[in-house]
Amino acid sequence: MQLTSCAHSTKIVRSMPLALPKGTLIDFETTGIPYKTQEHEIVTLGYCFKNELVVLQRTTEEKEPFYTGLKQLLATLPKPFYAYNACFERAILEKELALKLSASEIIDIMQPYREKAEKLCKKWPRLDDLISEPEDYFNEQKISGRDVPKLWEQYLISGNATLLEKIMDHCFSDVLREWLLLVDQLYSKL
Numbered sequence: 001m002q003l004t005s006c007a008h009s010t011k012i013v014r015s016m017p018l019a020l021p022k023g024t025l026i027d028f029e030t031t032g033i034p035y036k037t038q039e040h041e042i043v044t045l046g047y048c049f050k051n052e053l054v055v056l057q058r059t060t061e062e063k064e065p066f067y068t069g070l071k072q073l074l075a076t077l078p079k080p081f082y083a084y085n086a087c088f089e090r091a092i093l094e095k096e097l098a099l100k101l102s103a104s105e106i107i108d109i110m111q112p113y114r115e116k117a118e119k120l121c122k123k124w125p126r127l128d129d130l131i132s133e134p135e136d137y138f139n140e141q142k143i144s145g146r147d148v149p150k151l152w153e154q155y156l157i158s159g160n161a162t163l164l165e166k167i168m169d170h171c172f173s174d175v176l177r178e179w180l181l182l183v184d185q186l187y188s189k190l
Contacts (some may be wrong), residue, residue: 008065012055019051025182027155027175034091041081043152044167046175055168061156071097075190081106084178109182131177142163143170
């Protein structure tokens, strides 16, 4: 694991044993949900490109320097972008970064599971429903996406970097589990 910091962010990079054959998997952690909550700033971007899983964590209240870096980064990452429940990532890209993607530039890896759930008259599966974490098995407390806004707010008040680590760990877990679903989908089609 490689950890680097700059004035506006901290980054963790981990190498994976397998590589994505094309595109980039992305996952945002935000302070809310577009069209649902008033605020929805990006605080974290997790992504997987080739065999590297990266979590980029914002560390300052001021969002513009972080957003500028995200726009530059996203312009260099290969498309298509893959995301679990891609309508959320698409809305964040549009609302927060003013980036518009065509239908072929962002692919929803939740779609096959959503379609199967609809055929079986079940609710759409959350990522946790498809791939659980150890905390689920042991019935231990864990950080979820719903916890991110509060953790971010507490970090801005206290400056306690441990709170950011919790957000980053959550994002890493999400990207890793999404990566497993995506790799299964990509390689099962070969």
